[in-house]
Amino acid sequence: MGSCRVLIFTLSLLLLLFPVIHGWGADGHLTVCRIAQSRLSKAAADAVNKLLPEYAENDLGSLCIWADEVRFRYHWSSALHFINTPDLCTFQYQRDCKDEDGLKGRCVAGAINNYTTQLLTYSTAQAEYNLTEALLFLSHFMGDIHQPLHVGFATDRGGNDIDVHWYTRKQNLHHVWDRDIIETAEERFYDSNVEQLVEAIQKNITTEWADRVKGWETCNSNKIPCPDTYASESIKAACNWAYKDVSQDSTLEDDYFLSRLPILNLRLAQAGVRLAAALNSIFG
Ligand SMILES: *[C@@H]1O[C@H](CO)[C@@H](O)[C@H](O)[C@H]1NC(C)=O
Ligand SMILES: *[C@@H]1O[C@H](CO)[C@@H](O)[C@H](O)[C@H]1NC(C)=O
Numbered sequence: 282m283g284s285c286r287v288l289i290f291t292l293s294l295l296l297l298l299f300p301v302i303h304g305w306g307a308d309g310h311l312t313v314c315r316i317a318q319s320r321l322s323k324a325a326a327d328a329v330n331k332l333l334p335e336y337a338e339n340d341l342g343s344l345c346i347w348a349d350e351v352r353f354r355y356h357w358s359s360a361l362h363f364i365n366t367p368d369l370c371t372f373q374y375q376r377d378c379k380d381e382d383g384l385k386g387r388c389v390a391g392a393i394n395n396y397t398t399q400l401l402t403y404s405t406a407q408a409e410y411n412l413t414e415a416l417l418f419l420s421h422f423m424g425d426i427h428q429p430l431h432v433g434f435a436t437d438r439g440g441n442d443i444d445v446h447w448y449t450r451k452q453n454l455h456h457v458w459d460r461d462i463i464e465t466a467e468e469r470f471y472d473s474n475v476e477q478l479v480e481a482i483q484k485n486i487t488t489e490w491a492d493r494v495k496g497w498e499t500c501n502s503n504k505i506p507c508p509d510t511y512a513s514e515s516i517k518a519a520c521n522w523a524y525k526d527v528s529q530d531s532t533l534e535d536d537y538f539l540s541r542l543p544i545l546n547l548r549l550a551q552a553g554v555r556l557a558a559a560l561n562s563i564f565g
């Protein structure tokens with residue numbers, strides 16, 4: 282009995298110390314929001330400044346993981362961070378955008394549409410929704426939908442059930458893409474400083490990728506944002522890069538890290554550029 286209680290206590294303590302976090306880690310989300318906030322029109326920048334709580338000091342990045350922190354308080358929101366496909370490398374809204382109970386529209390693509398629609402009421406001053414929360418959800422989900430394994434296979438829960446070694450550490454594949462690739466890149470190339478990573482990506486947005494940025498910002502449907510496009514890109518990247526050559530208990534080292542890092546940098550850049558485009562369109 283006694284040892285059982287100790288075990289339960291220890292497990293609870295571990296859960297408290299290491300909550301399951303869904304989505305890019307703090308640095309991934311911060312990067313996306315920093316890039317986005319630097320690209321806002323005057324009207325969008327003013328609206329964001331008004332909607333952010335005062336303690337955020339007009340820094341969207343500081344609240345970009347708010348949506349992860351409220352996942353337990355707002356239990357209904359936990360299905361809104363991801364999409365599971367039926368183990369196919371394609372995304373179809375009708376087929377895939379639902380929660381565990383099969384409720385339609387309850388996935389990250391549906392949530393992006395939802396909070397975009399709410400924010401469009403900003404100028405009409407109809408306070409039906411809390412638009413501070415709508416802004417924080419939209420900013421977070423635009424990041425999540427660009428993380429390739431947030432649009433992953435149902436059977437392995439977006440890589441959560443694939444155990445790997447990240448160099449010598451035991452980890453799961455989902456976590457590798459949420460955090461480990463970014464953290465290893467920061468340690469190796471950016472003095473363990475996320476601001477330097479943000480700067481490096483921003484530089485490439487104006488050089489390497491300059492002629493592709495217009496294409497990222499626009500949608501075939503003429504409706505900005507276009508989450509179905511972002512989700513399709515993510516599951517394709519998941520199949521071509523994240524899952525590729527990985528199986529249960531694989532060890533992932535330099536080969537994997539160095540070949541996947543450019544994909545991850547690109548996804549962070551696209552998420553930031555597109556979040557800015559969405560906010561500029563909404564508040565424009
Ligand atoms: C839409 O937003 C409201 C308010 O936050 C929330 O209650 C609802 O679950 C959301 N639905 C989706 C699909 O995002
Ligand atoms: C809107 O949501 C924020 C964050 O949850 C909260 O701090 C604030 O009090 C809410 N505003 C209203 C008017 O309910």
Ligand SMILES: *[C@@H]1O[C@H](CO)[C@@H](O)[C@H](O)[C@H]1NC(C)=O
Pocket residue numbers: 478481482485489546547
């Ligand atoms: C920026 O582009 C250069 C040249 O392609 C590349 O070597 C570097 O890794 C890129 N950095 C980021 C953060 O995308």
Ligand SMILES: [Zn+2]
Pocket residue numbers: 303304305348349362421425
């Ligand atoms: Zn998330």
